[in-house]
Each structure stands twice: as structure tokens, then as C-alpha cells.
Amino acid sequence: MDIESTLWFAVDALWLATLMCWAANLWWVFDLASHFRQQYLLAAVLVAAWALIAGFWYLAVLALLAALPHLLEVLRTAQPADLPQARQGGIPFRLATFNLAYPNHNAATVDRYVAELEPDLLLLQEADLDWPGPRSGERLHHACQALKTTGDHLFLLSRWPFTAWMKARSASTGTPLIVARVEIAGQAVTVVNFHAASPKTGAKARFRNLHFRDLAARMAEIEGPKIIAGDFNCSPWSPYYRELVEALNMVNVAQGRAWFWTWPAAAFCFGIPIDHVLVSRHFSVRSLSRGPRLGSDHLPIIADLELRPLA
Secondary structure, eight states, rough: OOOOHHHHHHHHHHHHHHHHHHHHTOOHHHHHHGGHHHHHHHHHHHHHHHHHHHHHHHHHHHHHHHHHHHHHHHHHHHHSSSSOOOOOOEEEEEEEEEOOOOSSSSSHHHHHHHHHHHEEEEEEEEEEEESSSGGGGGTTTTTEEEEEETEEEEEEESSOEEEEEEEEEETTOOEEEEEEEEEEEEEEEEEEEOOOOOOOHHHHHHHHHHHHHHHHHHHOOOOEEEEEEEEOOTTTTTTHHHHHHHHTTTTTTTTSSOOOBSSTOOOGGGBBOOOOEEEEEEEEEEEEEEEOSSSSOOOEEEEEEEEEOOO
């Protein structure tokens, strides 16, 4: 195959990816394809550069045209978050969320990392029953847990006592989630630990989407400051994610950060953001980071937040 034929093949592949993203709500495979907008953008730029160097300017133009929809989507997620600025009198606290990927054989390392991190709220997915650990438990005195599947537990650990909590289940799918309420400086804050199904098949993709709808309906009944964090198994470029966030009327704390991937942990430029922290507009973001690889295919998210004071 000569260079021009190879470039034509690459451009055709880019346009196929672009068309699948446009049709992401028509088939679960197209929805999976929509998670890789950043990678398509990078690939299109490289193909365009190669085409220009090789003297095929018309192929460079086609590659860049295929890149345009992905660029617009990446820029959309790079827009600053619609959250208030931190101000004097706010109540700062640290939240961490992490899918441990059961079975994780680095429990002692994770426990030591959590103790050094000193979070005020810790949300774990795919955890075994050994939480809180001996070191993390020194700070996180209060814990609630829900069993999802054998050995796969959701844990919510808090520095503050829970004023209420429940192991809720999706009305459509039966999938559990933890809905808890903590009091932070006199304000009742609802915290949800969420783990959606991995859309590896059409049935599981529909399962995840139903879970999203049930979550939005449940949260619509709750007033006041709200946080939902966990493994959504969905990127911000999926139409189903956008529908969820719009229905919740909440904001992703990673909004404004164009490259904040969390899975797979070792993927570097091939990673995608499927773990999220969503907050209501009662909060400001002081800082946001990812933790190290700790025996999981996910990276932890560490969000330093600030709860706005009561007027």
C-alpha cells in the first residue's frame, strides 16, 4: 500500500469515528466510540500533518474537517465550571473517590495512602469488607456500605457522623447506591456513592442508562447541597452523560480541565474520564487532582471543595 492509499484509509477511519460519535444515541457501540473524542482529535492532527508533509493537501483538509466536531466537544468540556468562586467564610473539606477494582491486593498501600491524604469524605467502589483500614479509620470514623455483587461493595466513609443514610436501589435495575446525609458546619449535605454498570454489551448499556434516569429522578426529590461521586462508566462526550447532568442540574468538578482521564490507569493519552464528582452550585472547587496507581485500573480523584456559607 502506497502513502496516498494509507492516508486515504486513515482519513476514512477518522470520518467513520466522527459519524459514529454523531449517532451515539442510536447504538451502544456508537456510544462507546463517543468516549474517545480527544484521541480522534489527536489522530486527525497527526494524519493531517503527515498528509501535508507527503504533499497531499486535500487529504490534510479532509482530516482536519473530521477533527472539527471533536475539537468543539473537547472545547465544550474545557469551558470553566459554572460554580461560584471560593470566598471568605466558606467551609473547606476534601473528598476522594476511588474504584478499587475488586479484588485489589494492595489494601495496605491503599490504606496508607488514604491516611496520608486525610480526606473528610471517602467514596469507594468495588471494595472488599476490610474498610475502613487500620490507618484510614483513625480519621474516617463513620462508615456505611452496600453490596453490589459478590465481593463488590460500595463504601462511604466520613469524618462527620451521618444524620441519615440508606442503601437505595435503582427502581428499574435494582442496582444499589448509597445515599447519605452529613452535617457540615450546620448544613445538611447529601452525598451519593454511585457505580453504574459497565456498558460492555447492549443490555448492560441499557442497564446503565436506566440507572442514570433513576438517579436523576431520585435526586430531584432532594433539596439542598448535593454531591454524587463514583464510577459512572461514561465520559462527558456521551449523550447519556449529558442528559444525566442536565437532569440533575449539577456540575462536574473536572469541567474546565480538557484532559482529566481516570481509566485505564496506565493508559496515558489513551485514557478517558469515566469517574466523576458532580456537585450542586452550593460548592466551589479549591483544587482537583488524581491520585497514583494503587493496584486498580482506575485512578483516584481528590477534590478539595468549599461549601458556601449560609446567607
